[in-house]
Structure formats: structure tokens, C-alpha cells
Amino acid sequence: MMKKKQWNLALLAALVLTAGTMPHVNGEEITIVDNKTGPDYVDVIPDSYTAFSPGDIYSSGISDNKLSISDSQFTNVSMIEQDLYYTQEPVNANNQMTIKNSIIDENVTGISVHAGGTDTSNLSMYITDTSINGNITGVSTSAYNGGSNVQLKNIRVILDGNTKAGSEENPSKIVLGYMNPNVYDVFRTYKIEESSLILKGKTDVSHADLWAYQLTKETEQFMHSNNRLILDDWCGGVRSLHNFDAIQFQNLNWENDSVALNITDAENNGELSGTSINVENLVLANGTHVRAGDKMTFIQSNRDTGLSLDKVNVTEDASFSQGVATVGELEMKLEGETNNLVGEIKGVGLNPQTTVIAENRTAAAAFLNQGADIAADSLDLLGLDYKYGLRTFGAVYGNRSTYDAAGDMKLNGWSEIVGLGNVHRKGDGELSWGIFYENGTGNYRTWNEFNNEMFRGDGSLLYNGGGATLRYKQDDGWYYEASVRAGTLSASMDNAVKDGNGNSYGFDSDSTYWGVHAGVGKVIETGRGEWNVYGKYFHTDIDGDSFTIDGDCFEFDSLTSDRLRLGARYTADKAKQWSMYYGLAWEYEFSGDSHMKAGQWDAPEQSLGGSTGILEIGTVWQPDDSPWQANINLKGYAGEREGMSGMVQLAYTF
Numbered sequence: 001m002m003k004k005k006q007w008n009l010a011l012l013a014a015l016v017l018t019a020g021t022m023p024h025v026n027g028e029e030i031t032i033v034d035n036k037t038g039p040d041y042v043d044v045i046p047d048s049y050t051a052f053s054p055g056d057i058y059s060s061g062i063s064d065n066k067l068s069i070s071d072s073q074f075t076n077v078s079m080i081e082q083d084l085y086y087t088q089e090p091v092n093a094n095n096q097m098t099i100k101n102s103i104i105d106e107n108v109t110g111i112s113v114h115a116g117g118t119d120t121s122n123l124s125m126y127i128t129d130t131s132i133n134g135n136i137t138g139v140s141t142s143a144y145n146g147g148s149n150v151q152l153k154n155i156r157v158i159l160d161g162n163t164k165a166g167s168e169e170n171p172s173k174i175v176l177g178y179m180n181p182n183v184y185d186v187f188r189t190y191k192i193e194e195s196s197l198i199l200k201g202k203t204d205v206s207h208a209d210l211w212a213y214q215l216t217k218e219t220e221q222f223m224h225s226n227n228r229l230i231l232d233d234w235c236g237g238v239r240s241l242h243n244f245d246a247i248q249f250q251n252l253n254w255e256n257d258s259v260a261l262n263i264t265d266a267e268n269n270g271e272l273s274g275t276s277i278n279v280e281n282l283v284l285a286n287g288t289h290v291r292a293g294d295k296m297t298f299i300q301s302n303r304d305t306g307l308s309l310d311k312v313n314v315t316e317d318a319s320f321s322q323g324v325a326t327v328g329e330l331e332m333k334l335e336g337e338t339n340n341l342v343g344e345i346k347g348v349g350l351n352p353q354t355t356v357i358a359e360n361r362t363a364a365a366a367f368l369n370q371g372a373d374i375a376a377d378s379l380d381l382l383g384l385d386y387k388y389g390l391r392t393f394g395a396v397y398g399n400r401s402t403y404d405a406a407g408d409m410k411l412n413g414w415s416e417i418v419g420l421g422n423v424h425r426k427g428d429g430e431l432s433w434g435i436f437y438e439n440g441t442g443n444y445r446t447w448n449e450f451n452n453e454m455f456r457g458d459g460s461l462l463y464n465g466g467g468a469t470l471r472y473k474q475d476d477g478w479y480y481e482a483s484v485r486a487g488t489l490s491a492s493m494d495n496a497v498k499d500g501n502g503n504s505y506g507f508d509s510d511s512t513y514w515g516v517h518a519g520v521g522k523v524i525e526t527g528r529g530e531w532n533v534y535g536k537y538f539h540t541d542i543d544g545d546s547f548t549i550d551g552d553c554f555e556f557d558s559l560t561s562d563r564l565r566l567g568a569r570y571t572a573d574k575a576k577q578w579s580m581y582y583g584l585a586w587e588y589e590f591s592g593d594s595h596m597k598a599g600q601w602d603a604p605e606q607s608l609g610g611s612t613g614i615l616e617i618g619t620v621w622q623p624d625d626s627p628w629q630a631n632i633n634l635k636g637y638a639g640e641r642e643g644m645s646g647m648v649q650l651a652y653t654f
Contacts, residue, residue: 063095094121112137112140114142126158128201152177157174159197172205173211197230239263271301281321281451282320283500326599353497357493365559432472457495465485521533542561552599557596559594583617612641
């Protein structure tokens with residue numbers, strides 16, 4: 001409570017704020033916290049408060065102002081009051097009013113205009129966690145004789161949180177536009193359009209009558225359009241509804257056999273006969289597993305609603321979505337003596353747009369497999385000649401490929417490997433070995449579709465790891481090789497999927513991996529050249545992962561890849577410093593299956609399984625008088641994998 005000697009300061013502050021002595025009323029901002037306003041924290045009397053009431057010198061209008069009230073108590077609150085002359089027609093635009101965690105003993109009004117006419121637009125009133133014991137009015141107008149038109153557009157009243165309006169003893173009236181024509185209004189036009197009352201959270205309006213507009217007198221020149229009641233993740237009761245052009249269910253919290261909107265005290269039959277209820281592309285709030293056969297009452301009334309499936313914009317078979325993973329079909333019906341609107345789920349399943357996320361998993365596995373190829377190919381450079389000793393080696397690999405299993409996803413990337421190895425004589429052959437670090441970065445684009453909208457997603461892949469590789473080559477040309485590798489794999493994507501409200505979502509996935517390969521081959525000398533005939537087997541295992549998108553849990557099972565490659569390579573002019581080689585190989589993927597669960601649904605399996613043909617050409621540089629060796633390679637792919645790759649390898653012998 002304020003002390004007595006504070007009341008004089010409080011009264012002075014109230015006069016400054018309400019008596020028209022403010023130098024500006026366009027682009028101003030007033031903030032009141034705990035009944036004090038800054039910057040000097042002056043007390044504001046907890047009585048009837050008006051933020052802007054400057055008098056006739058501002059008859060052209062009051063625009064672009066903000067009023068914010070929190071943790072306060074008032075008898076009445078009004079943002080703008082204009083009591084002008086019959087010749088004045090103010091234009092008010094872009095005003096915002098916010099009330100949080102407060103108590104209003106009587107009424108809240110956004111703008112009150114008494115003038116010759118008005119054009120008022122873009123008023124936003126956001127009220128949350130506030131108790132209002134009286135009425136809530138967006139714009140209240142009263143016009144003199146002989147004035148011009150009254151036009152209201154985009155008046156938005158949003159009630160959120162634990163806001164409560166009215167009580168059983170004192171019901172509340174919530175009105176977007178209150179219009180009071182005088183008895184001489186014959187040619188004046190009254191119009192209200194594109195306005196909305198939005199109920200969110202746990203707002204309690206069970207003791208309130210909701211009006212899009214209210215006319216105190218009938219007038220011939222009256223127009224209205226697209227004035228909506230929006231129920232955003234809200235269910236509850238109201239006393240009555242009046243004059244809304246449409247009711248929109250947004251983020252409907254589906255609960256089987258429950259009621260979304262319950263009209264408890266409708267005054268007349270047929271009050272919704274002119275109201276559109278369009279539930280096409282309905283969005284359900286996440287968190288509830290919906291099933292075919294579930295029913296929910298959308299609108300229930302104590303009197304005949306007046307709804308008709310033939311006359312009102314209600315589609316008999318409406319689609320719905322929940323989160324990003326679930327879509328289904330609703331059948332709308334009118335049931336009972338009061339024609340209550342009821343929806344029954346006829347079918348429900350996985351949203352096809354989620355396939356792109358499963359495709360990302362197979363693309364990541366395919367990209368990781370390319371790293372296994374580099375590790376195996378590094379053995380060719382380690383054992384390139386008979387220069388024994390310690391050596392360093394490295395390779396850079398670039399590719400542009402399309403994998404049929406991943407929805408024809410075009411994957412571009414770079415991979416690198418650096419390591420330390422050794423070649424020495426062992427028994428009747430040469431032993432080559434090396435340890436290495438590997439890294440790869442890739443990117444791709446996808447196209448997806450949801451709610452008749454095509455959109456592009458951008459994905460990226462990254463792996464980091466290390467391993468060891470080994471080859472033993474006998475003097476008779478037979479050789480045996482193996483490698484092992486392990487590390488982490490990250491996959492991310494932007495704009496992968498969308499929800500029913502048009503919001504875009506991406507994801508990040510992280511897994512560990514390990515892999516091995518084993519091979520056997522024979523080098524056959526033929527004059528100045530040689531043939532290398534080989535078979536190699538690759539195994540890669542990627543751990544599972546889970547993440548959440550818009551409340552839907554996505555789970556990947558572990559993925560296993562098993563590949564067999566059979567091929568031959570011919571190297572010409574082996575004795576020269578530069579020698580060319582040509583190769584042909586066939587590869588078959590036995591598994592590579594990706595299993596994903598999205599929400600409550602199992603997604604279709606994605607697989608890398610299938611055959612790929614590989615054609616290669618390359619050149620090797622191995623001078624006798626230099627410790628350096630190099631291998632430049634180009635490969636083309638056809639089949640399950642299509643595209644091309646290039647690799648440059650270098651080695652230095654100490």
C-alpha cells in the first residue's frame with residue numbers, strides 16, 4: 001500500500017499521463033510495473049487509468065504507441081480515449097497494449113473514440129495471467145451527426161495464460177468492435193473486418209459473452225468480413241457467441257470424447273448459422289496418440305447451433321496434422337438435437353514428409369563408406385615400391401554422387417586422410433602398415449512437400465575418426481590386407497520438415513561408428529605392366545540415435561553396411577616414373593538398411609542394398625631419386641550409386 005504523502009505525487013503522475021500535457025502521442029511507450037511508471041518510478045493511482053487522451057490538438061489520430069502494464073491493479077484501464085468534435089475524424093494505427101499478471105476490477109478498453117468518424121486499424125491487445133472482473137473492448141466508437149465513416153480493421157484481442165474474465169455473479173462481455181450509431185445515421189458506413197479474438201492457454205471465459213461486433217442500433221450501411229474467433233490450443237466454455245464470421249481451431253488439443261468449445265448460455269437458436277467452421281488442414285496439438293475411431297465434439301451448445309454441412313463451410317472429409325510426423329483424415333458430423341459439430345478420425349498414419357529424415361541416415365552411411373574406401377586405397381600407396389622405411393601419407397578425396405536408396409539424393413563432399421606408416425621386409429614378402437586420422441565433410445539438398453507447398457532442405461554431414469591399416473604382400477604376388485577404423489558421425493539438416501502452421505524444423509543427429517575391411521588379391525606381372533586382381537569386403541556399423549522435432553521423437557536403429565567388391569586393375573609401363581592404370585570393379589551392398597521411428601509410426605525402410613559398377617583411371621608417380629610418391633585417381637559409378645570421384649594421394653619416405 002502507498003503512504004498518504006505519496007498520493008499527491010501519484011495524482012500528479014496521473015494528470016501528466018491523462019490530461020493532454022504530453023508533448024507527443026505518436027511513437028510513445030509507457031511502461032507500468034507494480035503501479036509505478038518510469039523513468040522515475042512515479043506512483044500511478046490504482047483507479048481509472050488512460051494512457052493517451054490528448055484532446056482535440058491530436059484530432060488527426062494517435063498511432064504507433066505502446067502501453068505495457070504488469071504486476072499492477074486498476075479499476076479501469078484504457079489505452080486511448082478521444083473525445084473530439086463532429087468535424088474531426090481521427091486515423092489511429094499500429095497501437096499495442098499489453099497487460100500481464102494484474103488485476104482489473106472493472107473494464108479494459110483499447111481505444112474509445114467519440115468523433116465525427118474514425119479509421120482505426122492494427123490494434124493489438126495482449127492480456128495474460130490477469131483477472132478482469134468487467135468487460136473487454138477492443139474499439140468503442142460513437143459518432144456525431146453528419147460525420148464520415150467508421151472503419152475498424154485488424155483489431156486483435158489475445159487472452160492467454162491464466163487470464164480470467166467475469167464471474168458467475170458478474171458476467172463479462174468481450175467485444176472486438178462496439179459501435180454506437182446515432183439515429184440520424186443514414187449514409188454513414190460502419191465496417192469491421194479482418195479482426196480476431198484469440199483464446200490461448202488456460203484462459204477462463206466460461207462467464208463471458210463473446211462478440212465480434214455489437215451494434216447498439218440497426219443501420220443499413222454496415223459491412224463485416226473475416227472476423228474470427230481463434231481457439232489456439234484452448235478448450236473450454238463460453239456463455240454465448242455472437243456475430244463471428246468464422247471460428248478457427250488452431251493447435252487443437254485432441255482428447256477423445258471431450259468438448260473443445262462448449263456454449264452454455266446461448267440466447268437464441270441458430271446463432272452460428274452465419275458462421276464458417278473450416279477444419280480443413282486442421283492442426284492438432286502434440287502429445288496425444290490419436291487413433292482411427294476417436295471422436296471429439298468441436299462445438300457443443302445448449303441451443304441449436306444453426307450449423308449445416310450444406311450451408312456452412314465445413315468440409316465433410318477434412319485432413320489434419322499433428323506435429324511433423326502424423327497426418328490423418330476427419331469426418332465431420334452434426335449430432336444431437338442442438339446440431340453439435342463432431343469430428344471422428346477415419347484414418348491416421350505417418351506424414352510422408354518425414355521420409356527425407358530417413359533418407360538422411362542412408363546418405364550419412366553412404367558418405368561414411370567412402371572413408372572406408374580411402375583407408376583401403378592408402379595401402380596401394382604404402383606398398384607402391386620396395387623403398388623400405390618410415391613414411392607419411394595422405395589423401396584428399398572429392399565426390400559428387402547420387403544414391404538411389406536415398407531418394408535420388410545428390411551428395412557432394414570432401415574426405416581427407418593423413419597418417420604414418422612403414423614398409424619393411426618380413427619373411428618371404430613385404431609388410432606395409434599405417435595408422436591414420438580421417439575426416440569428411442559433405443552437403444546435400446533435398447526437396448520436400450507438405451500442405452501443397454514445395455520447400456528445399458539443406459543438409460550437412462561430418463565424420464572424424466582414426467584407424468590402422470595393414471597389408472602383407474608375398475613374393476609370389478599374393479597379398480592380404482585389413483583395416484580398422486572408428487569415430488563419430490554427425491548429420492544435420494535445416495528446413496527438413498514443416499508443421500501444419502507452416503513452421504520449419506531441422507535436426508541434428510550424432511552417432512559413433514566403427515568399421516573393418518579385409519581383402520585378398522594377386523599381382524600378376526606381364527612384361528612392362530601388371531594386373532592386380534582383388535576381392536575386398538567392408539563392414540561398417542553406425543550406432544542408433546534419437547532426437548525430437550516439434551514434440552515428435554525420432555529414433556534411428558543402428559545401421560550395418562556389408563559390401564563386397566571384386567575388381568581388376570591393369571598398370572602399364574610400370575618401370576617409368578609416370579605410369580597409367582585402368583580398372584573395373586563390381587560392388588554389391590548386402591544390407592545398408594535404415595530403420596526409423598517417427599512419433600508413434602514406423603517409417604518405410606531405406607536401403608543402400610544393390611549393385612554398383614565402378615570404372616577407374618589413374619596415374620602413379622614414383623621417381624627413383626625422390627622420397628615422394630603420388631597417385632591421382634578418377635572413378636565413375638553406375639547403378640545403386642551414380643556419379644564420380646577424384647582422389648590425390650601423396651607419400652613421403654624418410
